Structure formats: structure tokens, C-alpha cells
Amino acid sequence: MPSQDPKMTEVRTDAIRGLLAETIRDEPEFRRRRIRRRLLIWGGVGLITIGGLSTAGSVLFGDAPLTDQSIVQCFSSTVPNADGTFPGSGATVATKDGPGRVDDALALCSEMWRHGILSSGYDPTAATYAPEETEVPALQVCVMRDGTAAVVPSEDAAICQALGMSALAR
Amino acid sequence: MTDVQDSDAALWLAASSGTERAFVTIFDRYRSRIFSAAFRRTNKVSDAEEVVAIVFLEAWKLRKRVRIVDGSLLPWLLAVTANVTSNLSRSQRRYERMIARLPLPPEQEDHTSLVDERLDSLPYRKAIDEALKALSAGDRAVVELCLIEELPLAAAAAALDLPIGTVKSRLHRARKQLQTRLAVAELPDNLFTMNTAEEVA
Numbered sequence: 001m002p003s004q005d006p007k008m009t010e011v012r013t014d015a016i017r018g019l020l021a022e023t024i025r026d027e028p029e030f031r032r033r034r035i036r037r038r039l040l041i042w043g044g045v046g047l048i049t050i051g052g053l054s055t056a057g058s059v060l061f062g063d064a065p066l067t068d069q070s071i072v073q074c075f076s077s078t079v080p081n082a083d084g085t086f087p088g089s090g091a092t093v094a095t096k097d098g099p100g101r102v103d104d105a106l107a108l109c110s111e112m113w114r115h116g117i118l119s120s121g122y123d124p125t126a127a128t129y130a131p132e133e134t135e136v137p138a139l140q141v142c143v144m145r146d147g148t149a150a151v152v153p154s155e156d157a158a159i160c161q162a163l164g165m166s167a168l169a170r
Numbered sequence: 171m172t173d174v175q176d177s178d179a180a181l182w183l184a185a186s187s188g189t190e191r192a193f194v195t196i197f198d199r200y201r202s203r204i205f206s207a208a209f210r211r212t213n214k215v216s217d218a219e220e221v222v223a224i225v226f227l228e229a230w231k232l233r234k235r236v237r238i239v240d241g242s243l244l245p246w247l248l249a250v251t252a253n254v255t256s257n258l259s260r261s262q263r264r265y266e267r268m269i270a271r272l273p274l275p276p277e278q279e280d281h282t283s284l285v286d287e288r289l290d291s292l293p294y295r296k297a298i299d300e301a302l303k304a305l306s307a308g309d310r311a312v313v314e315l316c317l318i319e320e321l322p323l324a325a326a327a328a329a330l331d332l333p334i335g336t337v338k339s340r341l342h343r344a345r346k347q348l349q350t351r352l353a354v355a356e357l358p359d360n361l362f363t364m365n366t367a368e369e370v371a
Contacts, residue, residue, distance in 0.1 A: 006215050007205070008202070008205050009215070009219065009276055011273050011276060012216075012272055012273060012275065016197070016201075016219070017197060019227075019268060019271060019272065020190075020193055020194060020197055020230070021190040021193070023227065023230055024188060024190045024193055024230065025190060029188075030187075033188065
């Protein structure tokens, strides 16, 4: 008569759940793999800086050609923070030259979106990170005043001007 | 309807690749069933909870040998539960360090009366328990999976990693032993003659 059986106590259920999660987290095989994956992401894609993007002044004024292709700013929103910066991540790319640089910037930010790094729920300080497939929004490539690319989530082709940047010359 | 991504196989693949959330989902999916099976054997909530923890720790440790039977992890988990409960002290010793990290059981309502009630409502329970304990570990595991958990023979065979013929012969032998041991208890004729669909077929 299962209905008469007592239930697991909540406090020990939670403790067991935590114990199991910790056991998996501490598994040496996966810890090593996590470190390798992080190194791969950081080494291959470049240094990714999460948090407030301190580009307020340079982003919002004037037009400029895409002259600095060594860094890409991936905005997670077109709504600026209180201090005028845009939320998102800055990323450097591994190679400086070669064709398809703009495509690289777009691909790079698309990859970050896909892995959830630009999603609102992403916690850069979390001990573990399990990449999840996240839908990539429509993205526009703009050129900031300092000549670097900024990839902005918007379907509006005029978003660059609206944000005080140049659209990328094709 | 279970989504493919939520299937045991998909979750286990994710879990065994180190995804904590997938493992926790499996834990939450089957912990009540494992607890019930453990409680039936231990009659003690705190012991049954520790069995649940041990079963899932064992599942993690043996993750490369886990068998998914008909798309479900349950038969294999129940087989592990049977093994753990039949060697509870040894299992508790093996995972002593982990179990020590669990909070002490809270002041619980006394389940003795519940157990007594169960025993009263199942007058043959005590005799059956003793007869089961007298079986060999292998026979007992088969009896527990096929007769108590009511798994199909094929599922029990897959969970125990035995040929189905071996399961049938163990079941047959166990039934005979149980009937002999329980003859004095005047059990209902059909108690251990329940047949699974496969056997009837």
C-alpha cells in the first residue's frame, strides 16, 4: 500500500540532491574537461569580458570607418545602462588579418549568443557553466567611433544611427 | 508525453557527461520510487533515505555500466536498490563519508505504529520477510524485481544483466523455497504463483 508509506524528509532530500550535484561537479574527469573548455573558449575566441561595457563616450558619437578589427563589442541590449554604457561583452579575435573580418565579428557574437553568454541569466561568477543552446537574435554590425565593430541585437537596419554609430559600409 | 530530450536515455547521456542538472532531474524522477522500495525493506525512514543516496551515488560510480531497459532507468535502479539493501551495512560503510554529510534525520513522527499497522494488514509480511532473507542474494534480487516490484521478466533480466532463462530458473527455485518455508504460515495459494504476462505467454 504505497500511499501509506512515509515520504522522504524534505531537508534530507535537499541534502542528497546537493550531495549528488557536488559529486558530479567534483568529478576530476569533468573538472579537467571544464578547465580545458574554458581555456579553449578564452584562447580561441579571445579574452571575453562580461559586465558593463565601458564604451559610453566612444560609442555614442560620430561616424568612423572600421579600422580596428582586433576587438568586437557584442551588445546584449540596445538599452543603455544608467551610466550610458551598453550591457554586453567585449571580445578579441585570434587573428588580425584576413578576409571576412566583419563576418568574423558577426559569427563571434552569434556564437556568444548561442552559448547563452549574452543572455540575461548568465552568471560569469558561477563555479560551473553548462553552455546551453540559446536562440540568436537578429544582429546588426555597427562601427563605433574608435573604429571597432559593435554587434547590436536588433532587426532594425537603422539601429546603428539610432545609437549614434555608423552602419558598416558594405 | 515525455519529450525526447527528457527521456531517461537523453538525461543519462547528459548526466554522465557531467551535467548536474540532468542527474538531479533523474534523481527527482525516481527518488520516491526508490525510497518506497527501500522503505519496504528497511522499515526505517532514515535508512531508506540513505539507501536512496547510496543508490544514486552507485549509479554515478557505475555510470558506464548503467542499463536502460525499455527506455527506463528504473529497473536498473531497483536492481541496485535490491543490492544495496541486501548489504546495507556494507553499503553504508562504503559511503560513510558521504552519508555523514547528510543532516541528521529530523525528529520524525514515530512510524512504528505505521509499520505495525502494515504488518497487521499483511499478516504474512513478517514470515515473508524472513523467507526472503533466507534466499540467496541472486534469487532474492530476482524475486524482489519480478514479484515485489512487478517488473516483466525481460526487464528484470536486462536490469540484472542475466539471461532471461536464468531469471526464470531463479524465480522458479525461489518460489519453491518460499513455498516450502511459508507452508506453515498457511499463505494464500496464489501468493507466489503470480505470473507475469511473459510467463503466461
